[in-house]
Amino acid sequence: xxxxxxxxxxxxxxxxxxxxxxxxxxxxxxxxxxxxxxxxxxxxxxxxxxxxxxxxxxxxxxxxxxxxxxxxxxxxxxxxxxxxxxxxxxxxxxxxxxxxxxxxxxxxxxxxxxxxxxxxxxxxxxxxxxxxxxxxxxxxxxxxxxxxxxxxxxxxxxxxxxxxxxxxxxxxxxxxxxxxxxxxxxxxxxxxxxxxxxxxxxxxxxxxxxxxxxxxxxxxxxxxxxxxxxxxxxxxxxxxxxxxxxxxxxxxxxxxxxxxxxxxxxxxxxxxx
Amino acid sequence: xxxxxxxxxxxxxxxxxxxxxxxxxxxxxxxxxxxxxxxxxxxxxxxxxxxxxxxxxxxxxxxxxxxxxxxxxxxxxxxxxxxxxxxxxxxxxxxxxxxxxxxxxxxxxxxxxxxxxxxxxxxxxxxxxxxxxxxxxxxxxxxxxxxxxxxxxxxxxxxxxxxxxxxxxxxxxxxxxxxxxxxxxxxxxxxxxxxxxxxxxxxxxxxxxxxxxxxxxxxxxxxxxxxxxxxxxxxxxxxxxxxxxxxxxxxxxxxxxxxxxxxxxxxxxxxxxxxxxxxxxxxxxxxxxxxxxxxxxxxxxxxxxxxxxxxxxxxxxxxxxxxxxxxxxxxxxxxxxxxxxxxxxxxxxxxxxxxxxxxxxxxxxxxxxxxxxxxxxxxxxxxxxxxxxxxxxxxxxxxxxxxxxxxxxxxxxxxxxxxxxxxxxxxxx
Ligand SMILES: Nc1ncnc2c1ncn2[C@@H]1O[C@H](COP(=O)(O)OP(=O)(O)OP(=O)(O)O)[C@@H](O)[C@H]1O
Ligand SMILES: [Mg+2]
Numbered sequence: 001x002x003x004x005x006x007x008x009x010x011x012x013x014x015x016x017x018x019x020x021x022x023x024x025x026x027x028x029x030x031x032x033x034x035x036x037x038x039x040x041x042x043x044x045x046x047x048x049x050x051x052x053x054x055x056x057x058x059x060x061x062x063x064x065x066x067x068x069x070x071x072x073x074x075x076x077x078x079x080x081x082x083x084x085x086x087x088x089x090x091x092x093x094x095x096x097x098x099x100x101x102x103x104x105x106x107x108x109x110x111x112x113x114x115x116x117x118x119x120x121x122x123x124x125x126x127x128x129x130x131x132x133x134x135x136x137x138x139x140x141x142x143x144x145x146x147x148x149x150x151x152x153x154x155x156x157x158x159x160x161x162x163x164x165x166x167x168x169x170x171x172x173x174x175x176x177x178x179x180x181x182x183x184x185x186x187x188x189x190x191x192x193x194x195x196x197x198x199x200x201x202x203x204x205x206x207x208x209x210x211x212x213x214x215x216x217x218x219x220x221x222x223x224x225x226x227x228x229x230x231x232x233x234x235x236x237x238x239x240x241x242x243x244x245x246x247x248x249x250x251x252x253x254x255x256x257x258x259x260x261x262x263x264x265x266x267x268x269x270x271x272x273x
Numbered sequence: 274x275x276x277x278x279x280x281x282x283x284x285x286x287x288x289x290x291x292x293x294x295x296x297x298x299x300x301x302x303x304x305x306x307x308x309x310x311x312x313x314x315x316x317x318x319x320x321x322x323x324x325x326x327x328x329x330x331x332x333x334x335x336x337x338x339x340x341x342x343x344x345x346x347x348x349x350x351x352x353x354x355x356x357x358x359x360x361x362x363x364x365x366x367x368x369x370x371x372x373x374x375x376x377x378x379x380x381x382x383x384x385x386x387x388x389x390x391x392x393x394x395x396x397x398x399x400x401x402x403x404x405x406x407x408x409x410x411x412x413x414x415x416x417x418x419x420x421x422x423x424x425x426x427x428x429x430x431x432x433x434x435x436x437x438x439x440x441x442x443x444x445x446x447x448x449x450x451x452x453x454x455x456x457x458x459x460x461x462x463x464x465x466x467x468x469x470x471x472x473x474x475x476x477x478x479x480x481x482x483x484x485x486x487x488x489x490x491x492x493x494x495x496x497x498x499x500x501x502x503x504x505x506x507x508x509x510x511x512x513x514x515x516x517x518x519x520x521x522x523x524x525x526x527x528x529x530x531x532x533x534x535x536x537x538x539x540x541x542x543x544x545x546x547x548x549x550x551x552x553x554x555x556x557x558x559x560x561x562x563x564x565x566x567x568x569x570x571x572x573x574x575x576x577x578x579x580x581x582x583x584x585x586x587x588x589x590x591x592x593x594x595x596x597x598x599x600x601x602x603x604x605x606x607x608x609x610x611x612x613x614x615x616x617x618x619x620x621x622x623x624x625x626x627x628x629x630x631x632x633x634x635x636x637x638x639x640x641x642x643x644x645x646x647x648x649x650x651x652x653x654x655x656x657x658x659x660x661x662x663x664x665x666x667x668x669x670x671x672x673x674x675x676x677x678x679x680x681x682x683x684x685x686x687x688x689x690x691x692x693x694x695x696x697x698x699x700x701x702x
Contacts, residue, residue, distance in 0.1 A: 098473025
């Protein structure tokens with residue numbers, strides 16, 4: 001098969017949907033056009049185009065410093081854009097605060113903060129709750145359900161520093177679930193998580209996808225890419241390739257992404273070795 | 274630092290002439306309206322600073338509190354210059370404006386240059402404070418300068434709070450309290466995870482500036498009694514102390530407010546005992562006392578508590594191992610303390626301490642030159658063996674029992690697993 005290189009026109013880069021019945025007239029959950037982001041004067045992401053379709057789990061793969069974290073932070077409006085537009089469900093994020101659910105990297109917070117697991121998950125509901133309003137029964141119910149989904153209910157009243165790394169990761173997932181968003185962005189949710197928890201998380205993501213949610217996951221383990229994701233985005237400062245895993249996750253594309261430094265190639269990558 | 278300690282007014286002068294007991298009585302009966310004002314004022318500022326301090330400390334903005342605290346000096350002097358008298362309305366306004374200006378300059382330097390936040394804050398702190406001291410020295414040369422009592426803004430004088438000032442303080446403190454109640458959830462979310470809060474649609478930038486404004490107000494409330502030099506202590510120490518004592522944000526806020534208020538009053542009392550003593554240093558001394566106590570003896574995070582707890586735990590687990598060793602050699606000869614120390618690879622003193630504990634609990638007894646288990650000890654040894662077997666069986670089957678959560682370090686296995694599960698496990702082994 002011909003690996004898809006850098007995207008020329010928008011249509012070329014779109015993955016072929018398995019069933020095109022999925023609302024063609026509905027706006028895309030995420031649509032990025034010629035996005036450039038730079039820190040200081042150095043462009044970290046350059047001319048990124050990306051259309052993500054509803055009900056897909058998309059893996060974002062690339063070497064360290066490729067700009068993966070930068071991409072999802074830009075999508076969430078946490079970074080100033082040098083150029084480009086980002087539409088969520090066809091509209092800018094500013095018009096619909098809280099439309100994106102977020103699972104940050106675990107190191108991004110102070111785990112000694114005096115809050116319980118329950119409090120943290122509750123914070124997921126704050127965005128949609130609005131200013132000055134206090135969380136009520138509905139929010140507590142959402143919180144309970146989210147904790148259940150990640151099997152952390154029995155830890156609800158623990159202070160968050162008394163948790164293992166995998167448990168902390170699940171707290172972040174529960175907080176994101178409590179956001180009840182349609183589009184989720186996750187920054188390395190599998191980092192430092194054991195195999196059983198990893199399987200449980202991917203299972204959870206799949207059930208979320210099957211209810212029509214869309215999930216972008218930054219991922220480092222190339223071995224599991226083919227297994228976990230519907231689509232894959234190979235990123236190294238720009239889009240190297242993007243599309244359904246079967247089409248795009250090829251040895252040649254991986255070589256381009258990692259600049260030939262890739263010592264061990266994943267077993268499941270397509271193409272001759 | 275500058276020119277002498279503050280000039281003192283009414284109460285302090287009386288203080289010199291009378292004795293210690295008399296002064297104590299005067300303070301605590303609160304018959305003197307000036308004392309009542311001072312106490313009410315320090316309580317108000319303690320509560321306000323204690324509450325806001327929690328957010329400041331948790332947002333890692335402690336240095337910001339310090340910078341803004343020092344940065345109010347030029348505003349205080351300017352407020353005085355405008356009216357040429359000690360008109361508190363103007364002085365408060367000047368202080369708020371100069372704190373906000375400082376906050377703005379810090380954001381500007383931090384955002385627009387390559388300098389990091391700490392450098393920006395250091396610059397602003399020393400710059401503004403230096404300017405303030407220059408203005409202050411100028412003011413003191415003016416004819417009205419000396420009677421202005423501006424000096425006491427440096428180290429604070431609770432007794433100088435007037436009834437009118439107290440009214441303003443109460444209004445401002447009430448305002449801060451209401452705003453915090455209304456925006457509690459946004460403040461907490463912003464402090465915990467700024468990026469997540471922003472991404473989930475909370476107006477974190479507005480919340481940040483709101484917090485700055487509230488801190489500026491708290492500082493203004495405190496200038497009179499605490500003084501500019503030690504202002505940041507009032508924001509940081511109560512919150513830091515409370516943080517060592519609890520794992521709940523709401524509890525931390527309440528504790529911090531209590532520490533702030535109590536040390537405010539205690540500081541006012543101490544400085545009242547002798548004239549020419551400023552209030553600020555005493556308040557800070559009391560705060561520090563609280564902090565040191567919490568640092569050493571906090572139930573969970575105290576230095577002593579932890580060391581002591583670890584020693585108790587060590588001795589307990591050594592005692593358990595001694596019981597096991599004795600149980601295994603039950604048929605043979607008794608073991609001496611030296612034997613036990615050697616087999617368990619611990620020092621003889623450690624072994625002796627554990628043995629004494631066990632003898633006190635009547636689990637072991639002296640037999641010949643060594644020790645053996647009492648009937649109670651035999652029972653205890655059986656219980657230990659059973660527990661060990663259960664945990665092992667449980668861990669082996671954890672895959673299929675994954676829904677069951679436990680914490681082997683702190684939980685009692687019988688309670689965690691329940692009688693039914695234990696029967697099941699015992700049946701299986
Ligand atoms: N705040 C910042 N200021 C300046 N440069 C930054 C900043 N954050 C990231 N960068 C740079 O941007 C580039 C991309 O960073 P990013 O964190 O997006 O990479 P990543 O793909 O997430 O990497 P990793 O796999 O290591 O998490 C890196 O070269 C990094 O040095
Ligand atoms: Mg990253």
